[in-house]
Amino acid sequence: MNIIKAKERGLLIVVSGPSGAGKGTVCQKLIENNSNIWLSISCTSREPRKGDIEGKTYYFLSREEFEAKIENNELLEYAQYNGNYYGTPKDKISELLDQGIDVLLEIEVQGAKKIKEMVKDALFIFILPPTMDELKRRLTSRGTEDKEKILKRFKTAYQEINELSKYNYVIVNDEVDEAVHKIESIITSEKCRVDRIEEVFVNSSEEEMHELLMDKEFDNSVHEL
Numbered sequence: 001m002n003i004i005k006a007k008e009r010g011l012l013i014v015v016s017g018p019s020g021a022g023k024g025t026v027c028q029k030l031i032e033n034n035s036n037i038w039l040s041i042s043c044t045s046r047e048p049r050k051g052d053i054e055g056k057t058y059y060f061l062s063r064e065e066f067e068a069k070i071e072n073n074e075l076l077e078y079a080q081y082n083g084n085y086y087g088t089p090k091d092k093i094s095e096l097l098d099q100g101i102d103v104l105l106e107i108e109v110q111g112a113k114k115i116k117e118m119v120k121d122a123l124f125i126f127i128l129p130p131t132m133d134e135l136k137r138r139l140t141s142r143g144t145e146d147k148e149k150i151l152k153r154f155k156t157a158y159q160e161i162n163e164l165s166k167y168n169y170v171i172v173n174d175e176v177d178e179a180v181h182k183i184e185s186i187i188t189s190e191k192c193r194v195d196r197i198e199e200v201f202v203n204s205s206e207e208e209m210h211e212l213l214m215d216k217e218f219d220n221s222v223h224e225l
Contacts, residue, residue: 129172
């Protein structure tokens, strides 16, 4: 029998960061490398971009469909970002955590704040670009938005970075594989935390041996007197 029994419940891992930090790429690589991590797919009212895949990038909903989910309490959290809704469906999350599967949420800062209020033992990781110049380059290289929208995203990025202190860990995404390795190390460390121990078992024969040794030490000390 192992000396400790750790909690079998999975970790709820929340990843945020400014648009252009590369958090989507990092999360996808993390999922590919770890079969025990399940990526929760968010839903959004924004229009699909080139390369987006329904049910993989997001669940794309009309504004009316999204608001119906809010009304029906079908979302764990939701927020508005750049004029569009983003949210996390409740489906499966609690069930998977109870099965010991780690659940990864890639969500906006506003949504992460709501999760932090509701789930005290969730793990919060913030992804940063190496420099703001690199962030600007990544945003402009997409070629999917006009200058006004890019400037709005850049301004929002500054606001989000100011929320950094509310997260447990920060990772600079200069190289994707290295960023993924750091997240994997964080998850391993979190699972070794003392507050994840449910029980400590000490084998009875070990207890008897300890008592026997203590008795012998006591007897020897008496003889020396």
